[in-house]
Amino acid sequence: MKPMRPLVETDVVATVIDLVFFSTGGLVCAVESAKVQGLRKIEESPAPSMATLLHFPERAEPANHPPRQWLLRLAHPNGTLTVRVDDPVLHERIPATALYPLPPLLEARLVLPGVRGLARWRKPDGETLAIILDPNAFKWVCM
């Protein structure tokens, strides 16, 4: 009699994921909603913008139509990381089929920490690709 193969506990892969989408530096980005601890209207705050944390230039917005900004509170291994992000900020449940790992050449040459993958997102004004970020990889900024 053939020996029985040991049972292997397989992971159940989620078919949907909750993401919080936002804009920063003119790009559409997203983080897992499980990493978002809160969102509030911006007042006087020295919190850095997400674009600054990611070391890419903040897009110059027309002075008469600056985007509304929000303070996004993210879970970080060192505590809560508070960053400024631009409107629109939306919580969406998207199918796993809309998520993409980074293409291999891009992954090999990317120097930016915290970019996990890409998400196809149907915005009200059309479809776009959002950059999925991992707050754990960001430099800790104590506020």
Added chain:
Amino acid sequence: MNSERDALTEILAWRRHGDPNISAVEAPVVKMVVFAVGDTLFAFPGASVTEILPMTTIYWVPGCPSSLEGVINVRGDVTSVIRLGDLLGVEHVTEDGRTAILLGHGNAMCSGLRVDRVLDVLDVLEERIQPPLSTLPERFQPWATGMFAYQGRSVLALDLGRLFQDYRAGLA
């Protein structure tokens, strides 16, 4: 009814089946995708090019070298787009409506490659492909596999797999 084969029938039969008096000579050929970056003509083997895409929306991803233009959505799949001219040290020339993206693969990698225009996809006799000249600019040498003539101009054939491998390793 005239049962004799007329000239037209003969010609059509010849076009359909070839001349039985002429024996075909099987000469090895390789399919090449000929394209231009700037004023220079290059080619990739057709086997390395999955698709020729028209210019589409390229999504910029921060933190990449300038030669990596971003990513595109190809019918539900996401792939990177490399500015081939930046790797080859050839300046891109933008011509409205003619810019294309070659979807290429090699060494288990796949990526889009921005080129200025695609000129042709043709079968080239292997014997017509000459080794690269020793005077070839140094920047082309790592990936040059041969040269052939196309419409009176020289075309440089490139190894896409090696190019992707070097790019991944940061050598390009």
